[in-house]
Amino acid sequence: MMVFLLILILLAILAWAALWTPAQICFELDSNRNLLRGQAVWLRILRAEALTDELGISVTVMLGDRQIARRHVSGHKKGGHGLRALSLQQVLLKADYGLEQPHLTGLLCGLAAVLGEMLPDTVLEQKAHFAPQNPYLCIEGSARLHLGKTLLNMTRQKVGKRKVRYDYGAA
Numbered sequence: 238m239m240v241f242l243l244i245l246i247l248l249a250i251l252a253w254a255a256l257w258t259p260a261q262i263c264f265e266l267d268s269n270r271n272l273l274r275g276q277a278v279w280l281r282i283l284r285a286e287a288l289t290d291e292l293g294i295s296v297t298v299m300l301g302d303r304q305i306a307r308r309h310v311s312g313h314k315k316g317g318h319g320l321r322a323l324s325l326q327q328v329l330l331k332a333d334y335g336l337e338q339p340h341l342t343g344l345l346c347g348l349a350a351v352l353g354e355m356l357p358d359t360v361l362e363q364k365a366h367f368a369p370q371n372p373y374l375c376i377e378g379s380a381r382l383h384l385g386k387t388l389l390n391m392t393r394q395k396v397g398k399r400k401v402r403y404d405y406g407a408a
Contacts, residue, residue: 254280256385259326266376277382322394324386328359331377335369342367 260279265272273289284299293311297304332349336342346365353361 256388257383259381259383261379262325262382263379264377266374268372268374279384322387322390324383324390326358326381326383328356328380329378330359330361332361332363333366333375334363334373335366336372337369339367 258280260277262275262277264275267273271289275287277285282301285296286299287294287296289295290309292309294309296306296308296310298306330353334342334345336345342365346363349361349363353359
């Protein structure tokens with residue numbers, strides 16, 4: 238009985254940590270190196286990394302130093318977008334870009350500044366090069382993902398999408 242109670246307490250602590258401890262997210266996009274990479278770390282124990290390759294996106298999940306899952310994801314699943322459900326905090330974006338035409342670079346610079354002001358709790362640092370030799374785009378970002386709020390938001394979206402069916406019986 239005591240072992241069962243101890244296991245139950247440990248599971249409760251783990252559930253509480255999962256809901257209230259944010260995960261650290263980092264991503265990088267570099268058009269010069271043809272690189273798109275994302276990484277999420279939770280409690281320094283669980284780490285997930287996504288990289289692009291020839292087959293699509295390769296996702297690796299690690300528990301400590303051991304790889305527990307690896308999967309290739311290709312294509313895009315049709316349906317709802319989960320970006321609205323994300324509860325992000327302390328978002329930092331660093332953009333370094335240059336287009337062939339200086340007026341387009343200026344328009345992109347102004348648009349990025351407006352979007353940075355519209356997004357809450359977001360810091361946007363940008364370097365615009367108006368006369369690069371080759372067009373390029375490099376973005377680095379980091380954020381904290383609140384897992385409990387994200388799970389709650391996803392549940393709300395699923396419940397909100399349900400269609401209510403009325404059964405009035407046979408006619």
